[in-house]
Amino acid sequence: xxxxxxxxxxxxxxxxxxxxxxxxxxxxxxxxxxxxxxxxxxxxxxxxxxxxxxxxxxxxxxxxxxxxxxxxxxxxxxxxxxxxxxxxxxxxxxxxxxxxxx
Amino acid sequence: xxxxxxxxxxxxxxxxxxxxxxxxxxxxxxxxxxxxxxxxxxxxxxxxxxxxxxxxxxxxxxxxxxxxxxxxxxxxxxxxxxxxxxxxxxxxxxxxxxxxxxxxxxxxxxxxxxxxxxxxxxxxxxxxxxxxxxxxxxxxxxxxxxxxxxxxxxxxxxxxxxxxxxxxxxxxxxx
Amino acid sequence: xxxxxxxxxxxxxxxxxxxxxxxxxxxxxxxxxxxxxxxxxxxxxxxxxxxxxxxxxxxxxxxxxxxxxxxxxxxxxxxxxxxxxxxxxxxxxxxxxxxxxxxxxxxxxxxxxxxxxxxxxxxxxxxxxxxxxxxxxxxxxxxxxxxxxxxxxxxxxxxxxxxxxxxxxxxxxxxxxxxxxxxxxxxxxxxxxxxxxxxxxxxxxxxxxxxxxxxxxxxxxxxxxxxxxxxxxxxxxxxxxxxxxxxxxxxxxxxxxxxxxxxxxxxxxxxxxxxxxxxxxxxxxxxxxxxxxxxxxxxxxxxxxxxxxxxxxxxxxxxxxxxxxxxxxxxxxxxxxxxxxxxxxxxxxxxxxxxxxxxxxxxxxxxxxxxxxxxxxxxxxxxxxxxxxxxxxxxx
Numbered sequence: 001x002x003x004x005x006x007x008x009x010x011x012x013x014x015x016x017x018x019x020x021x022x023x024x025x026x027x028x029x030x031x032x033x034x035x036x037x038x039x040x041x042x043x044x045x046x047x048x049x050x051x052x053x054x055x056x057x058x059x060x061x062x063x064x065x066x067x068x069x070x071x072x073x074x075x076x077x078x079x080x081x082x083x084x085x086x087x088x089x090x091x092x093x094x095x096x097x098x099x100x101x102x
Numbered sequence: 103x104x105x106x107x108x109x110x111x112x113x114x115x116x117x118x119x120x121x122x123x124x125x126x127x128x129x130x131x132x133x134x135x136x137x138x139x140x141x142x143x144x145x146x147x148x149x150x151x152x153x154x155x156x157x158x159x160x161x162x163x164x165x166x167x168x169x170x171x172x173x174x175x176x177x178x179x180x181x182x183x184x185x186x187x188x189x190x191x192x193x194x195x196x197x198x199x200x201x202x203x204x205x206x207x208x209x210x211x212x213x214x215x216x217x218x219x220x221x222x223x224x225x226x227x228x229x230x231x232x233x234x235x236x237x238x239x240x241x242x243x244x245x246x247x248x249x250x251x252x253x254x255x256x257x258x259x260x261x262x263x264x265x266x267x268x269x270x271x272x273x274x275x276x277x
Numbered sequence: 278x279x280x281x282x283x284x285x286x287x288x289x290x291x292x293x294x295x296x297x298x299x300x301x302x303x304x305x306x307x308x309x310x311x312x313x314x315x316x317x318x319x320x321x322x323x324x325x326x327x328x329x330x331x332x333x334x335x336x337x338x339x340x341x342x343x344x345x346x347x348x349x350x351x352x353x354x355x356x357x358x359x360x361x362x363x364x365x366x367x368x369x370x371x372x373x374x375x376x377x378x379x380x381x382x383x384x385x386x387x388x389x390x391x392x393x394x395x396x397x398x399x400x401x402x403x404x405x406x407x408x409x410x411x412x413x414x415x416x417x418x419x420x421x422x423x424x425x426x427x428x429x430x431x432x433x434x435x436x437x438x439x440x441x442x443x444x445x446x447x448x449x450x451x452x453x454x455x456x457x458x459x460x461x462x463x464x465x466x467x468x469x470x471x472x473x474x475x476x477x478x479x480x481x482x483x484x485x486x487x488x489x490x491x492x493x494x495x496x497x498x499x500x501x502x503x504x505x506x507x508x509x510x511x512x513x514x515x516x517x518x519x520x521x522x523x524x525x526x527x528x529x530x531x532x533x534x535x536x537x538x539x540x541x542x543x544x545x546x547x548x549x550x551x552x553x554x555x556x557x558x559x560x561x562x563x564x565x566x567x568x569x570x571x572x573x574x575x576x577x578x579x580x581x582x583x584x585x586x587x588x589x590x591x592x593x594x595x596x597x598x599x600x601x602x603x604x605x606x607x608x609x610x611x612x613x614x615x616x617x618x619x620x621x622x623x624x625x626x627x628x629x630x631x632x633x634x635x636x637x638x639x640x641x642x643x644x645x646x647x648x649x650x651x652x653x654x655x656x657x658x659x660x661x662x663x664x665x666x667x668x669x670x671x672x673x
Contacts, residue, residue, distance in 0.1 A: 010117075013205055021125030026191045058235050084266050084267055
């Protein structure tokens with residue numbers, strides 16, 4: 001049987017990888033890819049806690065489903081913003097979108 | 103080492119490798135496809151956790167919709183997507199350091215927690231997680247409010263995405 | 278229990294005995310038997326696929342008042358094998374500038390997305406790959422992998438026609454997934470389960486009688502999902518040459534082609550499972566599992582024949598018309614139908630069978646009539662607007 005720790009360490013590693021992507025990539029789409037990895041890492045934790053706790057309490061799975069909905073909403077709005085920025089500024093590099101800076 | 107542990111290790115290694123490729127590959131379409139691989143690994147992880155519904159929803163939502171959206175977005179913003187110039191910003195080492203520190207910190211915190219080495223109780227044989235989940239989502243004593251909030255959020259996101267991405271200049275993106 | 282009553286279990290037990298007799302641990306033997314089962318199922322499906330090539334060519338010939346292949350063997354039955362040999366010995370070209378790995382993975386994924394569907398097809402009362410309690414969602418999930426394979430093929434080919442074809446096809450598949458999933462929920466509501474086996478078990482009355490409109494919407498969405506005429510925008514021979522598979526040659530093209538044929542047949546099967554009682558046919562399935570398999574294959578062939586009939590009769594429609602048809606007509610209709618079905622199902626829960634059937638059937642008819650009336654009203658207004666303008670223009 002797999003101990004709970006394996007899932008948690010696995011999720012922590014995936015979360016860190018996603019965070020590295022968010023912090024280091026220049027492209028806005030790539031940053032969103034990193035966010036997806038982080039959200040998935042969280043979902044693994046939620047599912048693992050559901051399984052290793054009382055299986056009859058569905059809180060973990062319900063939370064995971066709401067994370068799915070949030071992820072879908074975030075990607076839809078995020079990519080719409082990226083496309084809109086690209087249309088106006090002709091770039092999707094996060095460093096170069098600096099209209100609010102002077 | 104039991105069969106389950108071997109399966110878990112293979113899947114976890116595959117997922118982490120794919121995740122690493124997502125954040126390091128230069129070609130963004132490849133990055134999106136590696137993301138699909140990583141998400142598929144996560145779906146298999148759900149199966150090992152007996153969360154079949156989550157696994158299938160993961161494939162439908164992430165691979166069927168989100169990954170496709172990413173590939174579309176990469177192609178629609180392609181002028182800057184040529185593999186030239188650095189894909190990482192100049193502070194990437196700081197990001198890497200922070201990621202390693204996060205992992206280390208989480209690992210350190212988990213070490214000190216007594217629930218860490220817990221193993222799961224055997225899965226109840228005649229337990230129907232799907233119907234339990236369904237009634238939990240719509241029952242007033244369950245999670246009907248978060249569920250409704252999530253649906254409102256989705257509608258708002260849908261309207262917002264259409265509004266933001268809609269081009270008033272009748273589809274002509276070139277100046 | 279003899280082989281003729283429960284062939285799967287008897288064969289598995291026998292194999293288990295043989296393998297453990299060789300000194301294999303029981304777990305390894307079970308895994309090996311599972312793999313053998315998958316291998317046998319896939320092999321049978323591929324043989325069926327070869328047959329489908331012949332069926333498709335023969336049927337299209339009849340629809341177009343031709344004879345079809347008739348030279349090789351009796352009724353041209355050896356023709357598909359000649360086709361396969363031709364595909365195999367063709368030069369295997371990878372275009373310059375193609376993304377080689379993705380280019381080569383795409384046909385495999387396309388074929389895989391169809392083959393994994395058969396894991397949840399109940400062939401007979403106890404014969405199915407795995408009795409998932411989320412079978413209906415699983416079908417959609419497999420479809421998403423197909424979508425992915427198409428966009429991979431279109432992008433990796435490094436060809437504009439391929440990319441446009443892939444974009445169109447993906448747009449169509451993603452949008453028609455919505456009414457498809459919505460209509461798949463109707464058998465789910467009626468049977469009280471998402472598992473395909475349970476849906477068939479509960480179908481004492483064919484669900485097409487309870488939800489005729491649902492069956493129709495499912496068929497339309499399935500045809501769009503398959504990318505067949507009148508929704509074959511991805512191929513669009515006259516505009517896009519061949520769409521996303523334009524750069525593929527030899528057996529890689531063959532995999533797309535075979536996958537498409539088998540996909541159509543599979544959706545004929547799902548249509549039968551969800552709305553026409555699956556392997557059940559007036560108690561015939563209880564006589565022998567082999568008869569049950571024959572029944573489901575026969576029903577799947579009828580569905581497949583209907584899909585072919587539509588394909589070779591109707592013309593291709595434009596992409597914007599098609600998406601507008603989906604989002605403005607089919608999707609709202611499917612959602613309305615779910616709500617009406619759920620409501621009627623709850624209201625008529627304790628009613629006698631005849632009232633239940635009549636109520637469900639009539640509610641479907643009313644929804645269909647209302648939708649058509651609304652569509653007619655808007656199209657009349659649109660037509661009057663345009664024709665009114667034309668009258669003004671003629672007056673000048």
